[in-house]
Amino acid sequence: MTGNTHIVGGLAASLAYAQFSNYDPVILVGAGVVGALIPDICHGGSKIGKTFPIVSKIINILFGHRSFTHSLLFLFLIGILLHSFVTNESIIMxxxxxxxxxxVLDMATKNGIKLLFPIKVTIRFPLTTKTGGKVENIVYAALSLLSVYFGYGVFASYFVN
Structure with a gap:
């Protein structure tokens, strides 16, 4: 998926999560968008890779694309680091x-991800799409609509209370 789809995916996911959590929705959503970009640090052409080119190059040389930074191990290690150094639970979550x-979005692409890294098995959904293709545009539109839907639910109550 492209960076824009990941951004709107992080937005939709964090807004959906905000529906049933007690975290500050503004902080949760902002952190959700940032979190949605982090795994692509392994790709120099990504939004985050362009922002941190040296880190991106090192990670790409060590692990390649869609392996370590697209794994449950990475998610677990980031969780530990965040809980060790960040005190705001809304940011962490x-x-x-x-x-x-x-x-989840990258598992919907033909290349899939190495979710179980260091085990070198590629995980993808049975139905996949090409990154940047027409189906991704439909996914982007659907995630945008979900963001509006969940955003209304979260922020209508946020500003009323």
């Missing part, structure tokens, strides 16, 4: 929800 949204 937002980033983790965003990362999960990224992994």
């Amino acid at each position: 937002g980033i983790l929800v965003g990362i999960v949204s990224h992994l």
Whole structure:
């Protein structure tokens, strides 16, 4: 998936999570969008890879694309790091929800991900799409609509209370 689809995916996922959690929705959603971009640090052409090119290059040389940073191990390690250094639970959960949204979206692509890294098995859904293709545009539109739907639910009550 492209960076824009990951952004709207992180937005939709964090807004959906905000529906039933007690975390600050503004912080949760902002962190969710950031978290949705983090796994692509392994790709120099990604939004985050362009922002941190040296880190991106090192990670790509060590692990390649869609392996370690697209795994449950990475999610677990990020969770430990966040809980060790970040005191705001809304930030922690937002980033983790965003990362999960990224992994799910990339499992819907033909290349899939190495979810069980270091085990070298590729995980993808039975129905997949090409990154940047017409089906991804439909996914993007659907996630945008879900963001509006969940956003209304979250922020209508947020500003009323």
